[in-house]
Amino acid sequence: MQRRFDRKSFDRDAFETVLRRRFFLAPAFEIYGGVAGLFDYGPPGCAMKNHLIQLWRDHFVVEEGMLEIDGPTLTPDPVLRASGHVDRFQDYMVRDLDTGACYRADHLLRETLENRIAAMDRKRTDVQEDRLRSAMETCLQRIDEMNQEQIAAAYQQFDIRAPESDAPLSAPYPFNLMFQTQIGPTGTIPAYLRPETAQGIFVNFRRLLDYNNGRMPFACAQIGLSFRNEISPRAGILRVREFAQAEIEHFVHPDRKDHPKFNLIADLELILLPRKEQHAARSREQMTTVLLRAAEAVRQGIVDNETLAYFIARTQQYAQMIGILPNHMRFRQHLESEMAHYARDCWDLEVETSYGWVECVGLADRACYDLQAHSAASKVDLVAYEKFDEPRDETFLQITPLKRVIGTKFRGETPQVLEAIEKLGETERAQLQQQLTDQDQVQLGPYVITREMVTIERVNRKIHGRSYCPSVIEPSFGIGRLLYCVLEHAFYNRTGGDELRTVLALKPAIAPVKSVVLPLSKNEVFEPVIQAVLHALAKCRLTVRLDESNVSIGRRYARADEIGVPFCVTIDFDSLVDHSVTLRERDSMEQVRGSVGDVVRVLVELVTGERSWTELVSTDPSLKPFTGQQSTSAVEDGTVCEKPTQSA
Amino acid sequence: MQRRFDRKSFDRDAFETVLRRRFFLAPAFEIYGGVAGLFDYGPPGCAMKNHLIQLWRDHFVVEEGMLEIDGPTLTPDPVLRASGHVDRFQDYMVRDLDTGACYRADHLLRETLENRIAAMDRKRTDVQEDRLRSAMETCLQRIDEMNQEQIAAAYQQFDIRAPESDAPLSAPYPFNLMFQTQIGPTGTIPAYLRPETAQGIFVNFRRLLDYNNGRMPFACAQIGLSFRNEISPRAGILRVREFAQAEIEHFVHPDRKDHPKFNLIADLELILLPRKEQHAARSREQMTTVLLRAAEAVRQGIVDNETLAYFIARTQQYAQMIGILPNHMRFRQHLESEMAHYARDCWDLEVETSYGWVECVGLADRACYDLQAHSAASKVDLVAYEKFDEPRDETFLQITPLKRVIGTKFRGETPQVLEAIEKLGETERAQLQQQLTDQDQVQLGPYVITREMVTIERVNRKIHGRSYCPSVIEPSFGIGRLLYCVLEHAFYNRTGGDELRTVLALKPAIAPVKSVVLPLSKNEVFEPVIQAVLHALAKCRLTVRLDESNVSIGRRYARADEIGVPFCVTIDFDSLVDHSVTLRERDSMEQVRGSVGDVVRVLVELVTGERSWTELVSTDPSLKPFTGQQSTSAVEDGTVCEKPTQSA
Structure with a gap:
């Protein structure tokens, strides 16, 4: 017999009273008035959190033989600039032009439109209002995908004003969600509190590959705090400014994303909400999931690859193990418009709560984006090496400098000239050959190279392997959100006595x-x-x-x-x-x-x-x-x- | 047979090479050049850290039945202002007036003087130099206790200059060691990364006492990150900017610091370095410890009370359990000059390493300071209640307002007058009685009270209990330092083959x-x-x-x-x-x-x-x-x- 959760009848007041009274959770620094988005886990909450983490470590790190690291939350600017967070980790904000109060632009837009529609529902409306209502509904469906201009246009179209004061609002503008600080006494090292634990794994890729004796694929996990300076945190501990994350970066060859243990979960029925079903549905709340064997989901191309499907399956097992009710969870695939341009496929574990469907785990195939970004910014190659099964033949253009001729011409600068020739890439070598054929000479940095200084020939060589940038498949868990969902799903009233007992x-x-x-x-x-x-x-x-x-x-x-x-x-x-x-x-x-x-x-x-x-x-x-x-x-x-x- | 550790012959280069090569530890963000004082724990280091924490939780939290909480590292300004950190959590710094480089004033002073003395040792010196040398030695012994003026005077006396550039230095000035940031989009909530986990326990005292059903004494632990913006971190992971702490706040009646489980450790021999032995010794490195049964240490008044001694004993057990060598650890008592004015007694677990004796755990009887400070700042009483074994008789001055007289005089303001009388404390009541006797009337806020408005009599009443502010005994563990000491003590070379094996x-x-x-x-x-x-x-x-x-x-x-x-x-x-x-x-x-x-x-x-x-x-x-x-x-x-x- 399966327990059921009923979002509509869930008594959140009674529930939250128990959480506070028995000190599962309480607003932090309450005797000083508290700070929105910061919470304390009291003894029972802290014990549950420790259990969730220990089970996670057993289920993923120990059982899968993953590596685990533990790095600082303080992160210097260049790391988060390379990852894109300094430029793009932001929400749009509007400011009450009278009081200065700030609101998250998408949230305020959604609330206002929902309230207006609800108000319309309560009275009869005419044709013109029907048209407005329909425009608002269309807008609501698109909010999550809107960029700054589109949000600004919606604010204008619907004349959104500040909710408390009814004052006019600023145009929406970006607000970076990272907490900033300075390392060291001179204030010359700008830094942030990490917005995710993942970057600490990427920047260690070389050490981790070494530790794994150069073997691919491998996964590395990190469990620790992350920080987001939310504009206006609400929804209890679902939207907080400091939270425990457990992330896995599974590094894999971009062309071989099969998983050695896939057969162990191939027959597990995944609770999926693929793109197609979302496009077909009228609203997010009315979507129906499909149950699909993991092997079938990969075969039909619904989940991009075995490794991603493997982690979806393992995540589903973990969620059930800790007490998330299977009938109230689903893996929702990101729509194309939700995904970053480099991402191959993304799925979120969503759990039904009294707040609606809540994203608790993100599973993404991020391709080679992260390692390439850090390679480019740090000038350190973050690559793995693959040995070919059979050596391959490759032809290439060989340019041999004639040292005697070059030495006579360039004398003391000869080594620099030789090095400049040595460093030419394949494309540049082809260009040099072309130019020497066309013009007899070519400018190479400060040096003029002439035909008689080099011999050029096309040669064959055996290639035994090559370096490549691994793809990354990233399951990312929000421990606090999972904890909250477990508590909502576990809560019920027992009737029969003379008082309500929970x-x-x-x-x-x-x-x-x-x-x-x-x-x-x-x-x-x-x-x-x-x-x-x-x-x-x-x-x-x-x-x-x-x-x-x-x-x-x-x-x-x-x-x-x-x-x-x-x-x-x-x-x-x-x-x-x-x-x-x-x-x-x-x-x-x-x-x-x-x-x-x-x-x-x-x-x-x-x-x-x-x-x-x-x-x-x-x-x-x-x-x-x-x-x-x-x-x-x-x-x-x-x-x-x-x-x-x-x-x- | 006991393993021994020899600081002098310890091969730190070989040791550190192993730690990095096998990725126990590595400088964080190394591909971006790294940041001093920030480290990554690689897979073996991370696993060891998790084991140390798990053993700590079992040994202290589970076995002692402590509460454990988990609160945010982001801490708003008022909390750390009340605790004294905003005003006093600082080191003194000097700045190279040419290059702008910053140095920690006490460290630079110590290094410079030690180098100068070493240079003198290598050549023959005259009488004048002997006098200088003796002055430098005296200064070295006092560095840890010096205030800003005394450090400044020493810089002048010995003409200390910047080590790299030989340029003149600024006068020493305080630098607050907390990382500062802002919470929320408007930047109106100044906050810090917590410098210790303890404050998160103090501000929750009322909830914790409630959770414990009002019973005293009780202890609460917290394991988590703390942050210190060190001026110039050195000494590997011994002085870092972000570190895991495990702290216990044991709340106890100020007059009853016995411990119910003391008999379990009463016969354990504690490795102590009391104040007396420190005063007698010539230098910190040449002090000899005494072995004393816990019961004896308390009886002789060397350790202030049973609870403090109990935690020293449990800490000693923990240190040995994780692999700290008993012959290379000691509990050093703070000198009077090292302790804060409110502290009753403090002991540090020091471990011998290649860097000298390193403080890894601090155990302090902080009396009522912390709870009183937060009570005063938050205006929330942080007190416990004790019921007397027998009700006690107490005489007190009872002032009964005569409502009819007061009502006739003050009419609509009568309630305020009654409340003003009601709120008078014991001392104020005595003053009022005295003034009414002397002058027939007395000013009470805006109201003039005359003799005929009140009756005053001394009465007896039964007191069944009272509120009191508990004392706090605080064991505070630096997990990273313990980890490092365990690694140094565990490291040895095996000879016999053709190559060095560690x-x-x-x-x-x-x-x-x-x-x-x-x-x-x-x-x-x-x-x-x-x-x-x-x-x-x-x-x-x-x-x-x-x-x-x-x-x-x-x-x-x-x-x-x-x-x-x-x-x-x-x-x-x-x-x-x-x-x-x-x-x-x-x-x-x-x-x-x-x-x-x-x-x-x-x-x-x-x-x-x-x-x-x-x-x-x-x-x-x-x-x-x-x-x-x-x-x-x-x-x-x-x-x-x-x-x-x-x-x-």
Whole structure:
């Protein structure tokens, strides 16, 4: 049975209240009034984030045998100039000409038009208004692809004004999203906080290839902070100014993008939203995905190549592993107009949330763009070498300088002349031959070269290999966005008691606290069993908490459910007699009973995912069903579980 | 047998060559010329860093049940103004008045004086020079404690000039070490990159106390990046501009700094360098440490309190666990002149390296300074509440306003008058009583209060508890420095062959690669056994590498030794017959032989530290000593191991 997520009925207020109250997340520097777009992860949020990163590292770096590096976030100007970020990493902004308030131009345009259309929906309109409405709808569909001029034209056409003051707005102008600073005391090294971790991998390409003993293809990952100075951050932690990224750069021969492990995922059904289906649909929200085996997606040319499809498949596995609901995720292909000119193919993992579909992972075939850009700017060749299976014959124009003639003419400058001839490329050699044929002499820098100074002949040679610039396939993960989507998908209300109780159906592997230990009441007699349980769990390195506060078991279960604790261990008076305890599963609220040793053993198996709860209940001979303590709680009695799950 | 480290004979050139060549570490953005103080961790360095952090989290956060949070590095100005960093987080700088080059004033002073003294040592000197020399030596001893005026005076006294140009220098002036930037498009939110992670914990104190259900004491950790815009970074990765920090803020009642788990470490011998021993010594390098049981250090008042001593002990355990050599570390107590006025007691973990003694961890009792500073600046009370064991009697002056009289006089302003009286503190109430006795009336803001408006009496009441500002005990770890020290302590040369071979004696738990699998030669027949070994190791989530390059086994062992691989698994022709392989230990170069299953099983035990190599060789019945392949390598034959170890 699959859990479902309903965006329309999602109670975001209740959800956000839980996140703040239980300190998953809170606005940073709140006692000083806070700063938009900066958040603190409190203990449960921080633990979940660490789990997401650890699972990511296991799933991608360790299992795929990738390299991993860790470089600085401070990045000097030339690096980000070469990558294009200094010139092009920008959003368009409009400024309220009265108050000076700034707005992101596309967001304000979208909101204003949506509001106006909504207002029209509520009253009858005439023909002229119908025409305006249709113009606005067309504009809305195109916003994401508009350039500066087009946005400016739309602002004029629809007479967009400042939302707070109704004042006129400046024309849209670009605002660079990088945080700028200066390195060193003299202020002569302008630098930025990196907008992505990827560049730190590209600039290390040579060292990485060396480390990999020159073997291609290979992948390198980096997990770390990136920064974007958003114009007006909103949407909680979906749009923030500082965030953890996990990026992979998979370097591959541009003509051979097959993947050695493709067969392992060839039959996996990918949840795809290809270009064609997007063109056919009326709006982004009403698009239907197609389920396609990875091998079929590549065969039909829908996904450009095996390596890209391999990473889409592995990303889909990861997303499900951490608790994204498959029915509420999709890989959306970029439209041609969305892609950079050099990109071959791009897909975004989008997850459905109460804010709509949210991009959490970008997967792009960026061809040779990045390495070529850094090669050109740094004057350092970022290339790999391929040895041909068979040596190839190649003819080329050989120009041999006659040193005696040149020496007589140029004397002390002879070495420079020889070097200038030596350095000529294939095209230049052909030009030189042509000019010497036509005019008997040719200007080479400051030197005049004549026919008698060189011999020119076309010769054959064996070529054993060549250098080439690798292509890059880049999966790029936003850890905070994934974390947020996991939390929304996990959140549900449990009805049946006298008050609303919320639950987080987090997978055991990412739950911040794996188990809460609860004595039936605050009583010293329980102490030895409590210590025995805590000691046994600590030895297994499980994060557990003890809750011996003086409230009912039911209320304490609810408190644990609220932060997604998957299993509670309860100690009652029978525990004193036979050293048995109960184990309660969060979503089914089923309980089993067994000895401390057996319960701790299965708890480890449940948390590591070796066994599921259903399997355990039906098969483990050392545990027996238990219904004893439920009467202490109204909610636990005859409860209706609104959204049953099989997450454990 | 304990490994030893010899600073004098340490071959730093060879060491640094290995670190770069094997990409433990390299200057960042090197293809663009690099930026001083910024480094990349390559794959082995990055893996080691992740291991150090994971062990730290297990040892401190999980084992101690600490909270952990994760907040932004971007920090708005008011937070760092309150903490004192905007005004006081600075070094003094001098500028070459000709070239504009900047130098850190204390470093340049120290270098210049040391060079001049060294020059004197090489020639005979007269009495006047002896006097100068003695003045320079006195100055050298005081440099770390000097303020701006004293440094300026020393520059004058010794006529210090720019080292490159010999030009005159500016007077020393302060340079703030924080990187500055702006948040948001309007540039109205000045911000800094945090200089430490601690402030992010202090500003969250209320949420953290809530999360802990109001219980004191508790500790919160944060692991993350911090930034310092060093004036002229040197000394490799010991002085960098961006670094990973792991900090703990342990909040505790100011009068009760005992620690519940103190008895667990009470008998541990701490390696201490108390103030007294420092005063007695002639120079920092010639100080002798004392070994003192933790309980004894507290009893004698050498370490201020149990909690501070507890963290010193836990830090010592951690340092040894990661491979810092105990004979080359010490906890140095700050002299009174080094400590901030509010600090109670401070100790630094210093580690001996080729650069001298390096501070890697700071442990400080900061009293209530930080919480009080943020309370005052944010106007938000950062306090805990203590309930008294017994309610206490307290007498206080009660002022009861007579509403009828006040109402008649002040009419519509009556509520404000009542509130003004209500808000009076204890001291103000006593003053009011005194003034009413002396003068019959008193000015209270804009209101004149007369005797007949209030009754004043001294009354008793029961006090059940009170709010207080907790003290903070702060252990602060520099992860990069620890990593560097571990690498220096692990590095040694192995002699005996025809070429120099270097080894990193890294503990298995932090070694970047746990095992290398080596077939005797490149031959397809080995493939099935190779795959069996790799598959078995992958199932245990061990990071392993396959080295089937076409060089001798000895050379491949040397390559593995160089990056600290603790164990090699070798496959030879006998493996094809009986499925047995050999396991070689890095430092002893001993080998044992057993089945693939047994070798993988013991490898896991060795890496997790469940068993040591010595124990294994002497006791495991499934493995037998092996001496077969050593003849393939000159170095492995009759080798002398320069620094034998028992690190495994």
